[in-house]
Amino acid sequence: MPKKQKTITIDGIDKKILRALMQDARTPILEIARNVGISGAAIHQRLRKLEKAKLISGSKFIINPEVLGYSTMAFIGIYLDKTANTTDVVRALKRIPEVLECHYTTGHYSLFIKLLSLNNTHLMHLLHEKIQSISGVQRTESLISLDQVIDRQIHI
């Protein structure tokens, strides 16, 4: 059954708080308070409200993969055998650290993944030795990102 999720309403102050923290999760609450014009304690309480409503699902430091040598991002469509156990395939994909996203999708593919590799040789290795060797994987189709020109979260 689908996870039901209440939608909540947020006002202008909530938006300002969220925008500041979406941009830099370490922005001090008191700094936000000064910009917004209410007390730090009030910001604090609103944040607890937003967390309770699960609107905020955490915070992350963003690592620049290029500095670690990861220069190739690719999207891979995966065809599975009719008899394949999808759960097992996903479990195997989780064990490949280069796989960053995995989706069940409509359309031709059974699974659709996003991955990051050091270069094209590494990508080929991942495809042939890691992904296509998973039991149940029939074939794959690759889409290599030459340049990512938009990368953002939903607008608030």
Add this chain to the structure above:
Amino acid sequence: MPKKQKTITIDGIDKKILRALMQDARTPILEIARNVGISGAAIHQRLRKLEKAKLISGSKFIINPEVLGYSTMAFIGIYLDKTANTTDVVRALKRIPEVLECHYTTGHYSLFIKLLSLNNTHLMHLLHEKIQSISGVQRTESLISLDQVIDRQIHI
């Protein structure tokens, strides 16, 4: 010309620091210090080193789009006319807040985007009224994500 990016080497302590902050960007430096076993100031200096090396490109609060009613994620492959000005198309895509990623890609498509919509009706509206009406866009192919089962950053 491609952006050259020096790759740096990081040791076990750097990894522990990064793992803690990738999981929760607001983890206090002193708490990390206690877990790692060195002083807070040392952590602080390492973080400055990592920032200088551009390994850390910032921090973000992660918003749960479902709570705002966004329940449908889709990937769209875009075919452009031969005469289309790609830069202009990207500029137009940037003005659509639901578009979260945009890539220049190899393969059939000229552009490949990831977007988030409220539901299938909204997705159809985005496709027909917003994306396919951009000058230069010839046609699109959609891939709807029914469930995202992996979502993570590169492993450190």
Add this chain to the structure above:
DNA sequence: ATTGAAAATATGACATC
């Protein structure tokens, strides 16, 4: 990398409206 100290911040209790 460490220590120590000053400044800034986070956080909770309580009062207010």
Add this chain to the structure above:
DNA sequence: GATGTCATATTTTCAAT
């Protein structure tokens, strides 16, 4: 229910070593 004030604990930050 949302906010402000205050007191205290904790953290950040920067020297000097």
